[in-house]
Amino acid sequence: MFEFDQYLGFLAFLAIFTLGFWLMIFLLMFVVPYWLVGNLVEIFKEKRAAKKAAKQSA
Template sequence: MFEFDQYLGFLAFLAILTIGFWLLIFLTAIIPYWIGGALMERLREIKESKKSKQ
Protein backbone atom coordinates (compact mmCIF):
# COMPACT_ATOMS: atom_id res chain seq x y z
CA MET A 1 0.00 0.00 0.00
CA PHE A 2 2.09 2.97 1.25
CA GLU A 3 5.78 3.02 1.82
CA PHE A 4 7.15 4.81 4.85
CA ASP A 5 8.35 7.91 2.95
CA GLN A 6 4.96 8.26 1.26
CA TYR A 7 3.30 8.02 4.66
CA LEU A 8 5.55 10.79 6.03
CA GLY A 9 4.82 12.93 2.98
CA PHE A 10 1.10 12.46 3.47
CA LEU A 11 1.39 13.41 7.14
CA ALA A 12 3.44 16.49 6.23
CA PHE A 13 0.79 17.46 3.67
CA LEU A 14 -1.97 17.12 6.27
CA ALA A 15 0.01 19.15 8.80
CA ILE A 16 0.64 21.98 6.30
CA LEU A 17 -3.00 21.93 5.23
CA THR A 18 -4.19 22.13 8.85
CA ILE A 19 -1.77 24.94 9.70
CA GLY A 20 -2.90 26.86 6.62
CA PHE A 21 -6.55 26.42 7.52
CA TRP A 22 -6.12 27.76 11.07
CA LEU A 23 -3.93 30.61 9.81
CA LEU A 24 -6.66 31.59 7.35
CA ILE A 25 -9.27 31.53 10.13
CA PHE A 26 -7.00 33.62 12.36
CA LEU A 27 -6.25 36.23 9.70
CA THR A 28 -9.85 36.63 8.55
CA ALA A 29 -11.58 36.57 11.95
CA ILE A 30 -9.35 37.50 14.87
CA ILE A 31 -7.11 40.20 13.37
CA PRO A 32 -9.97 42.40 12.04
CA TYR A 33 -11.81 41.96 15.37
CA TRP A 34 -8.70 43.09 17.23
CA ILE A 35 -8.15 46.10 14.92
CA GLY A 36 -11.83 47.09 15.14
CA GLY A 37 -11.79 46.93 18.92
CA ALA A 38 -8.63 49.03 19.09
CA LEU A 39 -10.17 51.65 16.78
CA MET A 40 -13.37 51.81 18.82
CA GLU A 41 -11.38 52.25 22.03
CA ARG A 42 -9.26 55.00 20.44
CA LEU A 43 -12.36 56.86 19.22
CA ARG A 44 -13.89 56.60 22.70
CA GLU A 45 -10.72 58.08 24.21
CA ILE A 46 -10.79 60.95 21.69
CA LYS A 47 -14.45 61.71 22.54
CA GLU A 48 -13.68 61.70 26.27
CA SER A 49 -10.71 64.02 25.81
CA LYS A 50 -12.90 66.45 23.83
CA LYS A 51 -15.54 66.35 26.57
CA SER A 52 -12.97 67.08 29.27
CA LYS A 53 -11.61 70.07 27.34
CA GLN A 54 -15.04 71.72 27.13
Protein backbone atom coordinates in the same frame (compact mmCIF):
# COMPACT_ATOMS: atom_id res chain seq x y z
CA MET B 1 2.58 2.32 -4.63
CA PHE B 2 3.84 4.45 -1.73
CA GLU B 3 6.37 3.17 0.72
CA PHE B 4 5.76 3.72 4.41
CA ASP B 5 8.10 6.73 4.79
CA GLN B 6 6.54 8.43 1.76
CA TYR B 7 3.12 7.84 3.29
CA LEU B 8 4.26 9.44 6.57
CA GLY B 9 5.71 12.39 4.67
CA PHE B 10 2.45 12.88 2.81
CA LEU B 11 0.49 12.75 6.07
CA ALA B 12 2.87 15.27 7.67
CA PHE B 13 2.46 17.61 4.68
CA LEU B 14 -1.32 17.24 4.81
CA ALA B 15 -1.40 17.95 8.57
CA ILE B 16 0.83 21.05 8.27
CA PHE B 17 -1.14 22.37 5.29
CA THR B 18 -4.46 21.84 7.08
CA LEU B 19 -3.23 23.50 10.28
CA GLY B 20 -1.98 26.48 8.29
CA PHE B 21 -5.29 26.75 6.44
CA TRP B 22 -7.36 26.78 9.64
CA LEU B 23 -4.93 29.20 11.30
CA MET B 24 -5.39 31.65 8.42
CA ILE B 25 -9.18 31.29 8.61
CA PHE B 26 -9.07 31.92 12.38
CA LEU B 27 -6.82 34.97 11.99
CA LEU B 28 -8.87 36.52 9.20
CA MET B 29 -12.28 35.85 10.74
CA PHE B 30 -11.64 36.51 14.43
CA VAL B 31 -8.28 38.02 15.41
CA VAL B 32 -8.03 40.79 12.79
CA PRO B 33 -11.63 42.07 13.22
CA TYR B 34 -11.27 41.90 17.02
CA TRP B 35 -8.07 43.96 16.82
CA LEU B 36 -9.61 46.53 14.46
CA VAL B 37 -12.79 46.98 16.51
CA GLY B 38 -10.76 47.32 19.71
CA ASN B 39 -8.59 50.01 18.14
CA LEU B 40 -11.61 51.93 16.84
CA VAL B 41 -13.27 51.83 20.27
CA GLU B 42 -10.10 53.16 21.88
CA ILE B 43 -9.84 55.98 19.31
CA PHE B 44 -13.46 57.01 19.94
CA LYS B 45 -12.91 56.94 23.71
CA GLU B 46 -9.83 59.16 23.39
CA LYS B 47 -11.66 61.64 21.13
CA ARG B 48 -14.63 61.75 23.51
CA ALA B 49 -12.33 62.29 26.51
CA ALA B 50 -10.42 65.05 24.67
CA LYS B 51 -13.67 66.77 23.69
CA LYS B 52 -14.97 66.49 27.26
CA ALA B 53 -11.71 67.91 28.68
CA ALA B 54 -11.76 70.79 26.18
CA LYS B 55 -15.37 71.58 27.05
CA GLN B 56 -14.64 71.59 30.82
CA SER B 57 -11.54 73.81 30.50
CA ALA B 58 -13.28 76.34 28.27
